[in-house]
Amino acid sequence: MPHPTATAPSVPHPKPAPLPAAADVVIIGGGVIGASIAFHLAEAAAGRILLLERDTPASGSSGKPLGGVRAQFSDPLNIRLGLRSLAAWHDFARRPGADIGLHSVGYLFLLGSEAERDTFAAGVELQNSYGVPSRLLTPAAARELCPYVDPAPLVAAAYSPGDGYATPRAAVDGYLRAARRLGATVRTRCPVTAIDTEDGHIRAVRTPHGAVRTTTVVCCAGAWSAEVGALAGVTLPVTPLRRQIAFTGPLDPRPPRIPFTLDYASTLYFHNDGAGGLLLGLSDPAQQPGYEREFTREWLVPFRAAAARRAPALAALPVTGGWAGLYEQTPDRNALIGEAPHPGRFLYATGFSGHGFLQAPAVGEIVRDLVLGREPFLDPGPLSAARFDGDHAARPEAHII
Numbered sequence: 001m002p003h004p005t006a007t008a009p010s011v012p013h014p015k016p017a018p019l020p021a022a023a024d025v026v027i028i029g030g031g032v033i034g035a036s037i038a039f040h041l042a043e044a045a046a047g048r049i050l051l052l053e054r055d056t057p058a059s060g061s062s063g064k065p066l067g068g069v070r071a072q073f074s075d076p077l078n079i080r081l082g083l084r085s086l087a088a089w090h091d092f093a094r095r096p097g098a099d100i101g102l103h104s105v106g107y108l109f110l111l112g113s114e115a116e117r118d119t120f121a122a123g124v125e126l127q128n129s130y131g132v133p134s135r136l137l138t139p140a141a142a143r144e145l146c147p148y149v150d151p152a153p154l155v156a157a158a159y160s161p162g163d164g165y166a167t168p169r170a171a172v173d174g175y176l177r178a179a180r181r182l183g184a185t186v187r188t189r190c191p192v193t194a195i196d197t198e199d200g201h202i203r204a205v206r207t208p209h210g211a212v213r214t215t216t217v218v219c220c221a222g223a224w225s226a227e228v229g230a231l232a233g234v235t236l237p238v239t240p241l242r243r244q245i246a247f248t249g250p251l252d253p254r255p256p257r258i259p260f261t262l263d264y265a266s267t268l269y270f271h272n273d274g275a276g277g278l279l280l281g282l283s284d285p286a287q288q289p290g291y292e293r294e295f296t297r298e299w300l301v302p303f304r305a306a307a308a309r310r311a312p313a314l315a316a317l318p319v320t321g322g323w324a325g326l327y328e329q330t331p332d333r334n335a336l337i338g339e340a341p342h343p344g345r346f347l348y349a350t351g352f353s354g355h356g357f358l359q360a361p362a363v364g365e366i367v368r369d370l371v372l373g374r375e376p377f378l379d380p381g382p383l384s385a386a387r388f389d390g391d392h393a394a395r396p397e398a399h400i401i
């Protein structure tokens, strides 16, 4: 049985809008990143905004039933993107105006070695300098927050109470409803199949339903971004990698309210599922890159082995269903945000490598400003895809699983 939020969109999708002949900005991809950018551009009255989604909104990775939101990172850019986005998630009911089921239960990283503790101690110091209220905890204090945890093999834990989780699909719906209300056009079931350029400038995008004249394209195609970039001759080093999660279904007794709990070494994670059970996750080290998105029960074998080491009670819990999606991985597991040098006005926001939901509000703001030629609140230059050409240093993010 899939999780209730995994199957049903929170609102029915309207009939596909007619395809306009021209647009000032074409956004490719109707996940949380494209939806946020559409909203921010429409709110800024940035002209005729058209979002093209080849399937339905949130049919890619943003269809994940519940997504973690946090500001605990090792890279200052990610801390700032996470913090700015947390504020926007808290304000979402007012702007753009939707309930995203935000639960501020905190994020609890379990640390099993001195080296992990040192990495997270440095992270906490940096995060605190930006105003993130994270701190290191003893193993016993970690268990008090999350009774499933076995403290014996732990060295420490890191915790930030402002983090939590919300419903990505509700965020996509909320952004897109507001974007439409503000004049944007959202066209579903409309894949972009070609991007026409001339003399280094974008002229049009083509779809099976016709062409749209435009000079500006934003690629937000998630795990499919390398293919979309190639349509314009732009290299976007994004690789799809399947990630799976499972649900216990309602448990008796009902689980206590726990933080979003992650074991750093094994990548095991779990939290309340909002329906009286738990959501269980693990990054399977044997998973090979590819577009496969089937949930497989074999994945439970490494999950249960990791659970037995950190939270033994989880290894015995029933699993009623699961969900599989794609991480959109880059070589250093940091996002790609910027504008290609050629053709002009080909922008991209992709490759979030497992933290795209939590950064979506801040990324929407930044891309709006890049499109409008304004100075963004943060210089995304270090996240340019050019860093892999040797122009900038790659910047690995340590606090990801």
Ligand SMILES: Cc1cc2nc3c(=O)[nH]c(=O)nc-3n(C[C@H](O)[C@H](O)[C@H](O)COP(=O)(O)OP(=O)(O)OC[C@H]3O[C@@H](n4cnc5c(N)ncnc54)[C@H](O)[C@@H]3O)c2cc1C
Residues within 6 Å of the ligand: 028, 029, 030, 031, 032, 033, 034, 052, 053, 054, 055, 056, 057, 058, 059, 060, 061, 062, 063, 064, 066, 067, 068, 069, 168, 190, 191, 192, 193, 220, 221, 222, 223, 224, 228, 242, 243, 244, 245, 324, 325, 326, 327, 328, 349, 350, 351, 352, 353, 354, 355, 356, 357, 358, 359
């Ligand atoms: C199991 C799992 C757990 C995760 N947990 C978290 C978490 O806790 N916190 C977090 O922040 N992130 C998490 N993520 C990552 C997060 O889901 C993604 O980073 C985020 O959803 C990416 O959003 P997106 O809009 O870039 O991509 P997507 O949501 O994948 O959207 C891209 C869209 O582009 C469309 N598209 C592709 N090609 C074309 C084309 N040619 N024309 C038109 N449309 C096209 C696709 O149909 C798709 O809808 C998780 C991911 C997985 C798989």
